[in-house]
Amino acid sequence: MATMTQSPPAVAVPVPSRLGARARWIRRAPLLPALVFTIIVTQVPFVATLVISSLDWNILRPGDRGFAGLRNYGFVFTDNRLRSAVANTVVLTVSVVLVSLLLGLLLAVLLDRRFPGRGLARTLLIAPFLVMPVAAALLWKHSLYNPTYGLFDGIINAIWRLFGAPQGPTVDWISDHPMGAVVTALVWQWTPFMMLILLAGLQAQSPDTIEAAKMDGASGWTTFRYLTIPHLRQYLELSVLLGTIYVLQTFDAVFTITQGGPGTATTNLPYEIYLTMFRKYEYGQAAAAGVVVVIGSIVVATFALRVVSSLFSKEANR
Amino acid sequence: MSRERTLTPVSAVGTAVPVRRAPARRLRRARDRAYGQRGGPLWTLLAWVLTLLFFAPVAWMALTSFHREADAATNPPTPLAPLTADNYRALFERGIAPYLINSGMASVVSTALVLVLAVPAAYALSIKPVRKWTDVMFFFLSTKFLPAVGALLPIYLIVKQVGLLDNIWALVVLYTAMNLPLALWMMRSFLAEVPREILEAAEVDGAGLIRTLRAVVAPVAMPGIAATSLICIIFSWNEFLFAVNLTAVRAATAPVFLVGFITSEGLFLGKLCAAATLVSLPVLIAGFAAQDKLVQGLSLGAVK
Numbered sequence: 001m002a003t004m005t006q007s008p009p010a011v012a013v014p015v016p017s018r019l020g021a022r023a024r025w026i027r028r029a030p031l032l033p034a035l036v037f038t039i040i041v042t043q044v045p046f047v048a049t050l051v052i053s054s055l056d057w058n059i060l061r062p063g064d065r066g067f068a069g070l071r072n073y074g075f076v077f078t079d080n081r082l083r084s085a086v087a088n089t090v091v092l093t094v095s096v097v098l099v100s101l102l103l104g105l106l107l108a109v110l111l112d113r114r115f116p117g118r119g120l121a122r123t124l125l126i127a128p129f130l131v132m133p134v135a136a137a138l139l140w141k142h143s144l145y146n147p148t149y150g151l152f153d154g155i156i157n158a159i160w161r162l163f164g165a166p167q168g169p170t171v172d173w174i175s176d177h178p179m180g181a182v183v184t185a186l187v188w189q190w191t192p193f194m195m196l197i198l199l200a201g202l203q204a205q206s207p208d209t210i211e212a213a214k215m216d217g218a219s220g221w222t223t224f225r226y227l228t229i230p231h232l233r234q235y236l237e238l239s240v241l242l243g244t245i246y247v248l249q250t251f252d253a254v255f256t257i258t259q260g261g262p263g264t265a266t267t268n269l270p271y272e273i274y275l276t277m278f279r280k281y282e283y284g285q286a287a288a289a290g291v292v293v294v295i296g297s298i299v300v301a302t303f304a305l306r307v308v309s310s311l312f313s314k315e316a317n318r
Numbered sequence: 319m320s321r322e323r324t325l326t327p328v329s330a331v332g333t334a335v336p337v338r339r340a341p342a343r344r345l346r347r348a349r350d351r352a353y354g355q356r357g358g359p360l361w362t363l364l365a366w367v368l369t370l371l372f373f374a375p376v377a378w379m380a381l382t383s384f385h386r387e388a389d390a391a392t393n394p395p396t397p398l399a400p401l402t403a404d405n406y407r408a409l410f411e412r413g414i415a416p417y418l419i420n421s422g423m424a425s426v427v428s429t430a431l432v433l434v435l436a437v438p439a440a441y442a443l444s445i446k447p448v449r450k451w452t453d454v455m456f457f458f459l460s461t462k463f464l465p466a467v468g469a470l471l472p473i474y475l476i477v478k479q480v481g482l483l484d485n486i487w488a489l490v491v492l493y494t495a496m497n498l499p500l501a502l503w504m505m506r507s508f509l510a511e512v513p514r515e516i517l518e519a520a521e522v523d524g525a526g527l528i529r530t531l532r533a534v535v536a537p538v539a540m541p542g543i544a545a546t547s548l549i550c551i552i553f554s555w556n557e558f559l560f561a562v563n564l565t566a567v568r569a570a571t572a573p574v575f576l577v578g579f580i581t582s583e584g585l586f587l588g589k590l591c592a593a594a595t596l597v598s599l600p601v602l603i604a605g606f607a608a609q610d611k612l613v614q615g616l617s618l619g620a621v622k
Contacts, residue, residue: 027448030438034498035454037435041495042461048472107372110365121365123606124373130605131376132556134573135594138580139379142590149391149587151378158394188375196613238617249465252558256577270467270559277471278563290468301463305456 046294053287060281072288082289084264085272091179092250092268096186097243103187104194104239105232109224111195112202122199129192137256140185145173145257178258178265186253190246194239201235202228234307241304248297269293383592390587405592414593417575421597423486424561424571425554428493429547432501435494437543440505445512445535455506458499466496466559477564486569489561493554500553501546504615508542509535545611548604555601572597 056068076082111122128136144151147170160168174181205228213223251270254260260267260275267275269289276286381397382390383406389399443451473492482488512535520530558573565574576593580586605612 024449027442027446029442031442031448031454034435034439034458034502038458038461038495038498041491042464042469045469045472045476046464048476049468052471107365107368110361110368113361113365115362115365117366121369123609124369126605126609126612127376127602128372130552130602131379131598132573132576132594132601134556134558134576135379135598136375138576138590139375139594142580143379143382143587144375149393151395154393154395161394188372191372193616197617200613200617242617245463249467251467252573255558255562270465273467273470274559274563277474283471286471290471293465294468297463297465297468301460304463305459309452309456 049287049290049294052283053291055284055287057283058281059283068284072284073292075285076288076292079285081264081267082269082272085267085269085289088179088264088266089248089268089270092183092186092266093244093247095183096190096247096250097240099183100187100190100243101194101236101239103191105198105236107191107195108198108202111199125195126192128188129190129196131189133189133252134256136189137185137253140181140188141174141257145181147172174258175262178262182253182257182266185257186247186250190243193246194243197239197242198232198235201232205231234310237307241300241307244300245297245304248293248300379591380595381591382588383595385588387586387588390591405588406596408589409592409596412579412589414572414575414579414596417570417572418597420486420565420569421555421571421573422600424489424493425551428490428497428554429550431490431494432497432550433543433547436498436501436505436546437539439502440509441535443502444506444509445517455503458502461495462499470559470563473560474563483564484566484569486565488564489554489557489569489571492560492564493550493557496557497550497553500615501550504546504549504611505539505542507614508539508546512538542611545608545615548608549612549615552601552604552608 053072054068054070056066056071107125111118111125115121131139142150147153150173152173153168153170156171157168209227210223213227218226249270250268251274254266254268254271255274258266260271264272270293273286273289273293276282276289384401384403385396385399386402386404389396392399442448443455448454477483477488516534517530520534525533556573557571561571561574562577565571570578576597579593580590608615
């Protein structure tokens with residue numbers, strides 16, 4: 001896992017430029033089922049979303065399904081709930097991605113050294129990422145955050161009692177810090193993801209350069225700042241972008257930990273769309289909000305694709 | 319892990335003549351020598367403290383799952399309470415099994431479908447590439463970037479229309495589409511490692527397609543197929559958004575069980591932890607088994 005998109009050079013397969021039509025179709029044949037399947041299952045719904053977003057469609061008012069033009073979009077951009085959902089999505093995504101990136105970087109640097117039990121430590125660190133997201137959210141909500149029997153307040157209480165106080169202070173983590181509670185649980189799940197990508201990046205760094213820098217008397221920090229960080233840049237970009245794309249879609253944690261509340265304090269766009277769809281039955285508005293999320297993701301994805309393709313073209317051009 | 323593979327240093331990427339380097343294992347040893355002394359016991363201590371902090375919730379979940387409800391909900395916590403398997407027994411009495419079967423069915427069948435579609439497609443994108451194959455790759459990738467929630471409504475309406483609500487096959491189809499781009503990118507990066515010279519030699523020797531596939535492609539592709547399947551299984555096993563909105567009773571999967579289970583239980587911490595541990599266990603095992611390929615899968619094959 002130590003290299004960035006590199007395979008033996010012999011693979012730069014030349015595509016014959018002059019193939020007969022028949023030969024071209026024979027080449028394409030294995031690809032077609034996957035392509036057709038993907039187009040049908042992923043593209044058709046998006047076209048349908050676009051169409052529905054222009055309709056005035058609430059299933060509580062059957063038979064009344066008029067053309068709404070851009071009215072739903074007007075609603076999406078002026079509705080307070082949706083506006084706060086956009087803001088919450090940004091806050092949630094940015095804080096989860098940044099905090100887990102920094103923690104992941106720290107852990108990657110720590111694990112990039114030889115120490116007793118390094119393999120075991122890496123295995124244990126991956127675990128939070130593998131716990132089923134819904135299970136993790138429930139675990140945090142009930143087993144850790146709960147003010148009466150949760151582990152966090154339990155530990156505080158135990159420490160207070162240790163020092164002779166009859167009872168420790170009780171913090172209602174979710175009610176007092178709803179966004180912080182969701183972010184913390186998500187950071188816990190996503191840090192291993194960042195750590196894995198960055199660790200792969202660190203291990204792809206040539207030891208010769210480090211050794212040379214050492215010979216020249218560079219300190220550990222200087223080496224890290226001027227050699228490792230620039231080398232890691234691509235990997236940092238990749239983890240930020242992939243992390244953003246995944247965290248932007250967060251639904252499980254919000255659904256489970258806070259149900260978007262209190263009020264709309266933690267309602268992000270995916271959860272708000274879900275509510276619009278299955279609680280308010282405003283299909284047109286839900287579809288319009290969906291289109292907005294898709295456009296937002298496309299903006300992020302364009303950058304992501306550029307990063308991935310810069311990694312990828314290195315391989316393709318060889 | 320790229321142990322036995324030839325490495326090309328990143329700086330040399332793009333040059334016509336690749337540099338043959340020592341196997342990665344030796345490289346890593348050299349790195350360890352250069353890096354090994356960095357920091358000291360304090361860094362090791364910090365590494366272990368952070369690791370244990372991150373692992374603590376998982377450990378707490380597993381431990382609580384073996385505690386009686388009365389011991390699970392004490393304040394201050396009683397980690398040394400006596401252990402029992404009652405919670406797990408209670409789970410099966412409450413009927414978690416059908417949900418686990420549904421989850422298993424949705425993940426295994428969708429993963430099989432993914433492989434049936436992705437392996438030939440990856441072949442057409444690496445070994446005998448079609449023209450503009452990079453464009454095709456990026457089309458697949460772009461579908462991965464579209465948030466599922468944006469398509470939830472039409473998918474719900476279509477699934478309802480064709481009468482597949484609360485039917486596991488709806489999830490199978492959706493999970494196949496969800497994992498196909500990922501699998502395709504991974505499989506392509508594995509198939510690209512099939513040595514070109516040997517492929518050509520096989521062709522010159524007049525080996526047929528089937529023989530070439532079996533003798534040359536399969537040995538290289540098999541570990542890749544295994545890793546790809548594990549990652550697809552992980553993602554479909556954990557999926558919640560479609561599962562909770564498209565299923566009700568018959569086809570509901572494990573995460574849906576978890577959510578419904580909570581609302582119907584009184585004193586439940588022990589059972590909750592048992593359920594959470596049980597549903598996470600297959601993925602933990604699959605993830606640990608695939609941990610060397612995990613990065614590659616998660617980064618769509620961009621990082622090995």
